[in-house]
Amino acid sequence: MKRGWMGLMVAASLLHGGPGAAQAVSASTRAANAAMAASLPADDGQDADFAARGFLGTWPSPTIPRDDGKGIAWDFAALDRLKGPAPASVNPSLWRHSLLLAKHGLFRVSDRVWQVRGFDLSVMTIIRGDTGYILVDPLLSAETARAALQLVRQKLGDRPVTGLIYTHSHSDHFGGAAGVITEAEAKAIPILAPEGFLEHAVAENVIAGNAMGRRAVFQFGATLPFAPDGRVTAGIGPAASGGSIGLIPPNESVKATGDTRRIDGVQFEFQLTPDTEAPAEMNFYLPQFRILHLAENANPTMHNILTPRGALVRDSKAWADQLTVALRLWGGKSDILVTSHGWPRFGQPVVADFIASHRDAYKYLHDQSVRLMNMGLTKDEIAEAIDLPPALKARWFNRGYYGTMNHNSKAVYQRYLGWYSGNPADLNPYPPEALGKHYVEALGGPDRVIALAKVAVAQGDYRWAATLLDHLVFSGASTPEAKALLADSYRQMAYAAEGSLWRNMYLTAATELENGPRAVSTGATGIARLIPTTMLLDLMAVRLVPERAPATPFTVALVLPDVAERHFITIRNGVMIHESDVADTADVTVTMPRATFLRAIAGAGASGPPPQIEGRADLLPVFLGLFEAPPTDFPIVTP
Secondary structure (H helix, E strand, O other): OOOOOOOOOOOOOOOOOOOOOOOOOOHHHHHHHHHHHHHOOOOOOHHHHHHHOOEEEOOOOOEEEOOOOOOEEEEHHHHHOOOOOOOOOOOHHHHHHHHHHOOOEEEEEEOOEEEEEOOOOOOEEEEEOOOOEEEEOOOOOHHHHHHHHHHHHHHHOOOOEEEEEOOEOOHHHOOOHHHOOOHHHHOOOOEEEEOOHHHHHHHOOOOOHHHHHHHHHHHHOOOOOEOOOOEOOOOOOOOOOOOOOEOOOOOEEEOOOOOEEEEOOEEEEEEEOOOOOOOOEEEEEEOOOOEEEOOOOOOOOOOOOOOOOOOOOOOHHHHHHHHHHHHHHHOOOOOEEEOOOOOOEEOHHHHHHHHHHHHHHHHHHHHHHHHHHHOOOOHHHHHHHOOOOHHHHOOHHHOOOOOOHHHHHHHHHHHHHOOOOOOHHHOOOOOHHHHHHHHHHHHOOHHHHHHHHHHHHHOOOHHHHHHHHHHHHHHOOOOHHHHHHHHHHHHHHHHHOOOHHHHHHHHHHHHHHHHOOOOOOOOOHHHHOOOOHHHHHHHHHOOEOHHHOOOOOEEEEEEEHHHOEEEEEEEEOOEEEEEEOOOOOOOEEEEOOHHHHHHHHHOOOOOOOOOEEEEOOOHHHHHHOOEOOOOOOOOOOOO
């Protein structure tokens, strides 16, 4: 793959993965899953009813192909294989949740509101206006969104799209827009999003995008097959689709709670909820239909306060507070609740109870993490001690299928206190390779470590076995036996994990120990053109190799006349500084259209007239040679 100056790439989870081989489930894992099954709350069948209610039909083919002909964007057949009682290799609570999320098709919510579910990680909501369809959150990929709208038109009638709403700034809620409207159509209809949407939609994952993308492979299990010993769900949806990701920018912004709009005869009341599940997010209410849409602020599972792939830490207190506002505004007059993931809730008492109980879980998480933090507990001690009280844990939608109390409590700690525990021993610890060598030596050598790990495995203590064997692997003295034992320890923890992301991360770790890292590419090219030039220059700056920079400073002017931009770049002391609209004379000036600049940094090759170069042309190859594209398959579970 040609990566250009920056190698801009964010990994996307594909529904399909590589082939999998059946793995043994230990007696300890079977016992843990049996104990979990015995401890689960009674299932009153409400979720199964709500998830199946109003089913009108689904996509007629087993797959949705990619537009570029390179594989498939979505695999319904994989979801259809998820059925029957929980296999020994899946936590029974997670299996129940997976089967609910695997239901796919078009579902009637009310007389004029429908949802397409099970076509992507997210849900697309369809509202029939006076003349056409208003679409909410058009999925992640153009291919899946297009198929969803085709299904709608086949079942409900061929009407135009008369409005588009993005509830928040994550790509699985806008990435498929090009599949449901053209750019020309976008100029004729309202496209609404919360204030700050575009900035956050294009900013997320840019600076640390490569690392986030690599970690996302673990989080979503992108290289794992859908199978009883592989992936079974992504927690908030079946999986992320593998099609073309783009962005049609909004042309209207919701700026404050209380804003209203009338779109194609449908009245909307909005609640702005910044810094909750996303930095730019909003809920809305449809008073004509008594339907409340809570975006991704409410889900069929506890969400992440800090995603395992990495992101800025979210504010669990603000999240809970905004749910309180929604409850106060609309909880007493909403007969139906829909969200951007999962299935609807029906009945005003059910809706109000769901909002309040879900809110209580996030508030409990925040308050008790902070209480224990102020008592002197570290993040790891808090994570080991904290759990929801029985009344909240008994609600299926508060269980940790996507986010977990363990991971989220550490995020609350990080938001307030950072990574440092306060113990000076944590100030300057050894990195994994050096630490592994010291541990292995202290324990008596590799053979002794393996012997101790085998005892832990026999006792079902896979956490300790994994700790021992991880040190051995990073010490550099690992053997195939050690890696195999570590891989099996990860698998056993995966098979017992209630959290889908924990399962995916454990299983991906096991696979990479056995087969090595594997990169996953994305179709997110439609977003790159919207990234501001200053942000792209920021990305270049963090990919500069200081050892390649000459001792003598030099300057470069980048001129993009078609967008009236001039950027002044200084290279000095191994640092790249860039300023906009500075008239200083540069050592070398490069003039080109912005599209040419984008192709250059994406490694797409030359197209159109060559750039104009003035001044010291000899500095241009020096400048271009300063940058390196990081590997998209860097090791995580090995040195």
